[in-house]
Amino acid sequence: MKAKIFASLSVLITGAILLYAVTDFPDFGDPGSPPNAGVPGGAPSASRYYLENTYRDTKVPNVVTAVLADYRGYDTMFETVVILTAGIAIFAILRVLRRDDAPAAPDPDPARTDHTIDGDHHRIIVGTTCRIAAPLIQIFALYVVAHGHYSPGGGFQGGVMLGASFILLALSGSLRETLTRFSESDYMRMAFIGIVIYAGLGLLPMWVGRNFLDYGALSGLFMTKGEEMARSHSMLGVEIGVAVTVMSIMFAMFANLSTRGRLRGGL
Amino acid sequence: MIVTFDIIILIFLVVAAIIALSVKDLLAAAMVFSIYGFLICLLWAEMGAVDVAFTEATVGAGVSTVLIVATVLNTRRRSSD
Numbered sequence: 001m002k003a004k005i006f007a008s009l010s011v012l013i014t015g016a017i018l019l020y021a022v023t024d025f026p027d028f029g030d031p032g033s034p035p036n037a038g039v040p041g042g043a044p045s046a047s048r049y050y051l052e053n054t055y056r057d058t059k060v061p062n063v064v065t066a067v068l069a070d071y072r073g074y075d076t077m078f079e080t081v082v083i084l085t086a087g088i089a090i091f092a093i094l095r096v097l098r099r100d101d102a103p104a105a106p107d108p109d110p111a112r113t114d115h116t117i118d119g120d121h122h123r124i125i126v127g128t129t130c131r132i133a134a135p136l137i138q139i140f141a142l143y144v145v146a147h148g149h150y151s152p153g154g155g156f157q158g159g160v161m162l163g164a165s166f167i168l169l170a171l172s173g174s175l176r177e178t179l180t181r182f183s184e185s186d187y188m189r190m191a192f193i194g195i196v197i198y199a200g201l202g203l204l205p206m207w208v209g210r211n212f213l214d215y216g217a218l219s220g221l222f223m224t225k226g227e228e229m230a231r232s233h234s235m236l237g238v239e240i241g242v243a244v245t246v247m248s249i250m251f252a253m254f255a256n257l258s259t260r261g262r263l264r265g266g267l
Numbered sequence: 268m269i270v271t272f273d274i275i276i277l278i279f280l281v282v283a284a285i286i287a288l289s290v291k292d293l294l295a296a297a298m299v300f301s302i303y304g305f306l307i308c309l310l311w312a313e314m315g316a317v318d319v320a321f322t323e324a325t326v327g328a329g330v331s332t333v334l335i336v337a338t339v340l341n342t343r344r345r346s347s348d
Contacts, residue, residue, distance in 0.1 A: 028314070064318040144321075152317040160325040167333055250330055258337035 058231040060149040068154065069235040073213040077198050080155075080242050084191050087249035091188070094261035123173075130172035137165040145243045149232060155239035159246025166251045175255060179263060184255070187248040194245030201237050272313055280306045291346050297335040304328035 026033030038045035145158030215234030216227035304327030
């Protein structure tokens with residue numbers, strides 16, 4: 001009880017300090033704030049540069065994607081590595097690799113049976129609906145990935161949706177059946193392939209003596225007229241790499257978490 | 268930025284957060300947490316950050332809820348405190 005009072009007191013004090021700090025922030029959309037106007041007599045504004053020059057530099061209308069995948073390419077690459085690391089960590093902690101014939105998930109909670117759907121007639125309706133829905137989700141996810149630099153979207157969102165379609169199949173049907181289509185060796189391999197696509201696209205400019213992730217040098221490879229379109233195409237490639245990694249890791253997390261790392265049984 | 272819309276979402280956000288913390292059934296807490304994520308997604312979209320809203324809708328309200336539910340079903344359903 002004492003610990004609870006102490007915890008709520010510290011939360012309240014931290015919240016009050018944070019609220020007090022917020023009053024010092026510039027207003028929402030204030031054109032005079034340092035990110036928008038730059039520091040007077042100091043650094044010019046970064047966001048103004050992006051807003052004014054992104055389309056000229058990269059021919060990408062979605063400034064957010066251009067900043068993520070091009071101007072700040074390092075950040076996005078290592079964000080993808082972070083996701084891969086999370087997947088590997090879950091694999092390392094949960095995955096049971098020895099072959100034991102013990103029941104997959106001994107359940108101490110008797111109240112659990114009230115939320116598991118049993119009976120074949122439920123399975124048929126839910127399974128058929130989800131089998132019809134999954135390809136539609138995947139097509140929309142591919143659109144989100146491929147259209148990420150023209151409209152909201154991109155590799156992370158599309159990858160999560162692709163992973164979610166496999167999770168849906170595993171939830172509605174059986175995990176075993178889904179694993180025959182997207183097996184463990186497949187998704188672990190694809191998680192690394194995504195990073196390799198990203199880093200490989202970043203390494204290619206170094207071949208011709210430019211910087212890492214300086215996509216403008218790839219205009220010869222993509223056979224584009226100027227460097228701008230090469231940057232645009234490279235962004236698509238990078239997004240595909242991110243999507244492949246995120247999709248694999250999302251499904252890997254679900255498969256390991258829902259079966260206690262045995263990849264048998266399922267929810 | 269519409270102020271009334273903002274206030275309504277923020278009130279629901281606080282209510283959802285309190286419910287998610289106080290409810291004993293962890294499965295229900297996971298669902299309320301999903302609602303919380305979706306409300307934040309609405310807030311992002313309303314402030315014009317559509318890309319972030321998209322990410323929040325897929326990751327925060329979608330996949331993370333599935334992962335939490337999968338974990339809850341493999342542990343105990345009731346919170347101990």
